Every structure is written in structure tokens, then in C-alpha cells.
Amino acid sequence: MSEKLVIGNWKMNGRTGRNADLLRALKALPEVCREGVGVAPPAAYLGQLAAALEGTPLALCAQDVSRFAGDGAYTGEVSAAMLADLGVRYVLVGHSERRQYFGEDNAVLTDKLEACHQAGLIPVLCVGETLAEREAGAALAVIRAQLSVLEAYAGRSLVVAYEPVWAIGTGKVAETGQIEEIHQEIKKWLLQCGRGADNIRVLYGGSVKADNAEAIFSVPGVDGALVGGASLDAETFKSICNAA
Numbered sequence: 001m002s003e004k005l006v007i008g009n010w011k012m013n014g015r016t017g018r019n020a021d022l023l024r025a026l027k028a029l030p031e032v033c034r035e036g037v038g039v040a041p042p043a044a045y046l047g048q049l050a051a052a053l054e055g056t057p058l059a060l061c062a063q064d065v066s067r068f069a070g071d072g073a074y075t076g077e078v079s080a081a082m083l084a085d086l087g088v089r090y091v092l093v094g095h096s097e098r099r100q101y102f103g104e105d106n107a108v109l110t111d112k113l114e115a116c117h118q119a120g121l122i123p124v125l126c127v128g129e130t131l132a133e134r135e136a137g138a139a140l141a142v143i144r145a146q147l148s149v150l151e152a153y154a155g156r157s158l159v160v161a162y163e164p165v166w167a168i169g170t171g172k173v174a175e176t177g178q179i180e181e182i183h184q185e186i187k188k189w190l191l192q193c194g195r196g197a198d199n200i201r202v203l204y205g206g207s208v209k210a211d212n213a214e215a216i217f218s219v220p221g222v223d224g225a226l227v228g229g230a231s232l233d234a235e236t237f238k239s240i241c242n243a244a
């Protein structure tokens with residue numbers, strides 16, 4: 001598998017001044033400002049980061065994309081073509097917080113994946129079970145159902161991120177055995193649906209921190225990380241990127 005990929009998801013955090021300070025720090029860190037690392041700001045700040053990251057190897061990423069392609073009367077939406085116009089490379093699709101708060105289901109995500117494909121963007125399909133689903137023994141079934149959206153995805157460029165919902169923002173990182181089981185199952189599923197040779201990286205997300213990153217990256221089948229809170233601090237994010 002190619003080098004590990006680390007993406008910092010800023011979620012709904014940032015202000016122009018604070019962003020400039022954080023970006024200045026990140027660009028000065030060779031462990032961060034390199035191929036294989038990206039940052040995803042809120043859509044409001046994509047223009048600021050596009051300008052700041054221009055000419056650097058640090059990838060500009062987006063946290064979401066409209067399901068609607070092209071231009072038109074879709075108030076509030078940001079299209080894949082607009083993201084591509086800004087130089088975005090990776091786009092989070094189906095993050096659990098969007099599934100939870102905005103009701104994103106496989107029908108919506110099918111459109112988002114196609115929009116990414118048409119615009120030449122690399123989707124990062126986020127999958128993961130809730131605590132209730134895990135405790136009910138349904139984790140694998142839930143993840144397979146979430147992965148099934150890929151059956152209609154015409155693109156070959158793809159990243160998958162496994163984020164157990166119960167580990168997001170809780171400080172309760174999944175055990176290495178749990179991570180390995182799911183990552184291996186995801187790779188098995190990709191192989192079974194003819195995508196095994198596509199060099200698809202499977203990232204782990206869910207309370208990745210400086211003190212657990214090395215152990216997580218050493219788990220077989222983990223090809224990187226999708227980092228939330230810890231990506232908002234330059235030194236912490238540097239430690240995570242350095243462990244990759």
C-alpha cells in the first residue's frame with residue numbers, strides 16, 4: 001500500500017485570523033507540509049486555505065460536497081466543480097455527523113460520489129457504526145450497507161475512512177483488534193466488488209491523538225487517519241503526521 005494518508009478535519013471550527021496562525025505553523029513543519037497530508041476547513045474558509053496552500057504539497061480537502069452537479073438554483077450548496085476550481089483534492093463524503101444531523105443516506109451519497117467523479121475529486125467515503133449497533137453485533141452489517149453505495153460509483157479514485165461513531169470526539173479510541181477486524185473486512189469487501197486492485201487506502205478516524213497514533217498506524221490494514229480535534233493544534237497534528 002502507498003504511503004499513509006493523514007487528513008485533518010477541522011469540522012465547524014475556525015476564524016480567518018486563527019486559521020492564518022495555524023496555517024503558518026503547519027506550513028513551517030516538514031512533517032505536516034508534505035505529500036500524504038491534507039486539511040479540510042469549513043467551506044467558508046476554502047478560499048483562504050486555497051490561497052495559503054497554493055504551491056505547497058499540503059492537500060486542500062473539503063468536508064462535504066453538494067449532491068447536485070453543475071450550477072443552478074441550489075441555495076447554500078457548494079458544487080464539486082467549485083471545489084475543483086479551488087484546487088480541492090479530497091472530499092469527505094458521508095461523514096457520520098452529516099448522516100446524523102442532515103440525514104444523508106445512500107441515495108444522497110450516490111449522487112455525491114458521482115459529483116466527485118465528474119469533477120475529478122477523490123472522495124473519502126466515511127463509514128462506521130454507532131455504539132448501539134456495535135453492542136447489538138451489527139457493526140459489520142451496518143458498514144457493509146454503507147459500503148454498498150460504492151456499487152454504483154463509476155470512479156476508481158477512492159479513499160474509505162472507518163470511523164466508529166462511538167469513538168468520535170469521545171477520547172475513547174477503538175481497540176487495535178477492533179480496528180484491524182473492520183479494516184480487514186472493508187478491504188475484503190472492496191476485493192469482492194472488484195476494487196481490490198485500486199490501491200484504496202482505508203483510514204481510521206475516532207479520537208486519534210499524539211499518544212495513540214503510532215499504535216493505530218501499526219495496525220494491519222490501517223493506511224492513515226482522519227483526525228478531528230487533534231488537527232486544530234499544530235504540534236499535536238505534527239506528532240500524528242510524524243507517526244504515519
Ligand SMILES: O=C[C@H](O)COP(=O)(O)O
Pocket residue numbers: 009163167168169170171205206207208226227228229230
Ligand atoms: O473526521 C474526524 C473524525 O470525526 C474524528 O474526530 P476526532 O478525532 O475529534 O474524534
